[in-house]
Amino acid sequence: MTSYASVRPLLFRLEAERVHRRAVRFADLAGAALATAARAGLEIPPPTSPRLERRLLGLTFPNPIGLAAGFDKNAIAPHAWGWFGFGFAELGTVTGEAQSGNPPPRLFRLAEDRAIVNRLGFNNDGAERVAARLVRSLRARPRTPIGLNIGASRSRMGDPEAELADYRESARRLGRLADYLAINVSSPNTPGLRDLQAPDRLGRLVGEVRREVSLLGLGVSAPRVLVKLSPDLDAGAVGEICAAALEAGAAGFIATNTTLSREGCRSPQAGEAGGLSGEPLRPAADRMIARIRGVVGRDVPIIGVGGVARIEHVLDKLAAGADLVSLYTGLVYEGPFLPKRLARALDGEIERRGVGSVADLVGDGSTEAAELRATAR
Numbered sequence: 001m002t003s004y005a006s007v008r009p010l011l012f013r014l015e016a017e018r019v020h021r022r023a024v025r026f027a028d029l030a031g032a033a034l035a036t037a038a039r040a041g042l043e044i045p046p047p048t049s050p051r052l053e054r055r056l057l058g059l060t061f062p063n064p065i066g067l068a069a070g071f072d073k074n075a076i077a078p079h080a081w082g083w084f085g086f087g088f089a090e091l092g093t094v095t096g097e098a099q100s101g102n103p104p105p106r107l108f109r110l111a112e113d114r115a116i117v118n119r120l121g122f123n124n125d126g127a128e129r130v131a132a133r134l135v136r137s138l139r140a141r142p143r144t145p146i147g148l149n150i151g152a153s154r155s156r157m158g159d160p161e162a163e164l165a166d167y168r169e170s171a172r173r174l175g176r177l178a179d180y181l182a183i184n185v186s187s188p189n190t191p192g193l194r195d196l197q198a199p200d201r202l203g204r205l206v207g208e209v210r211r212e213v214s215l216l217g218l219g220v221s222a223p224r225v226l227v228k229l230s231p232d233l234d235a236g237a238v239g240e241i242c243a244a245a246l247e248a249g250a251a252g253f254i255a256t257n258t259t260l261s262r263e264g265c266r267s268p269q270a271g272e273a274g275g276l277s278g279e280p281l282r283p284a285a286d287r288m289i290a291r292i293r294g295v296v297g298r299d300v301p302i303i304g305v306g307g308v309a310r311i312e313h314v315l316d317k318l319a320a321g322a323d324l325v326s327l328y329t330g331l332v333y334e335g336p337f338l339p340k341r342l343a344r345a346l347d348g349e350i351e352r353r354g355v356g357s358v359a360d361l362v363g364d365g366s367t368e369a370a371e372l373r374a375t376a377r
């Protein structure tokens with residue numbers, strides 16, 4: 001921890017996107033070596049224990065701390081993330097077409113707020129190239145489940161049929177490579193994308209993606225389909241949205257994506273347009289998790305994400321109703337081995353509390369106390 005704290009000021013003097021590109025390149029190199037080792041049966045596993053392991057979505061998660069979407073958009077390093085300590089990694093967002101995203105600068109650190117604003121706009125290599133890359137790298141599958149997050153290409157937005165076709169194309173190309181698929185309808189940087197959260201449109205989208213996956217003929221190993229939601233949804237709309245997604249066959253939810261709100265921000269960079277992540281997002285994300293858990297009941301998996309940088313944050317998300325917890329911005333502020341530290345701390349916490357496993361820490365959505373603590377912290 002000390003060592004990352006000492007290099008962080010140097011990294012923060014460099015342009016944010018450049019540092020990110022280097023981090024992914026480093027993960028790529030580490031991942032290539034780790035993939036070779038895995039083929040020889042020498043995989044370095046992430047922290048795990050019977051207390052940390054979770055079985056959900058037809059998968060086994062060695063621990064419940066995951067890499068959130070956006071860090072490895074092009075699925076460069078699927079074998080690296082377990083080594084950093086992650087129990088799963090969600091790669092993407094991948095769109096049907098390759099696209100360069102918005103013009104730079106488009107990534108901003110809000111250091112005083114331990115937050116980031118990004119308006120990258122789904123810069124990615126497109127489903128075809130990402131699939132080809134994954135076919136090569138996943139010849140040996142890592143122990144950490146790999147989720148693939150899919151979104152709509154900008155050029156297809158505005159035409160509802162073209163938008164659906166774009167998601168279908170990504171599902172067709174990536175479905176057999178994914179342990180789960182995440183439908184992203186919540187990034188604020190593609191105009192119109194969030195409108196796909198409207199219950200009727202979301203139901204149709206989930207149904208079509210599921211149909212596409214079933215056409216792959218993968219049987220029981222077909223990836224389950226999750227929906228990633230925005231923290232900015234009207235509280236009153238959440239029930240109907242979740243019901244529509246579940247009825248169409250969604251297996252779970254990811255809450256949340258970045259927010260358009262700037263509540264709690266002091267940094268001058270807060271004025272930049274884009275989605276906010278990190279510490280100021282955390283209370284809203286926790287409230288959304290609790291809300292979703294409250295409407296879907298205990299049995300629907302939820303991945304909680306937003307502002308996780310300490311073990312207390314993980315415990316709050318679990319208490320609010322998350323089964324698994326993922327993070328992105330915490331890596332920027334706490335360094336690459338944050339997931340390893342969190343997984344070990346969680347294991348210690350489960351032992352200390354004398355409960356059987358991480359599943360016993362998951363709340364049922366009525367945990368108002370978790371919400372209040374989160375807001376106060």
Ligand SMILES: Cc1cc2nc3c(=O)[nH]c(=O)nc-3n(C[C@H](O)[C@H](O)[C@H](O)COP(=O)(O)O)c2cc1C
Pocket residue numbers: 068069070071073092093107116118120122149184187228256257258276277278279281305306307308326327328329330
């Ligand atoms: C630079 C950046 C890029 C992101 N790109 C994506 C993306 O492509 N798809 C997506 O679903 N979420 C994306 N996210 C959102 C994260 O997955 C996550 O939902 C959000 O940042 C909240 O978690 P955090 O506070 O731990 O970062 C991105 C976040 C950041 C900071």
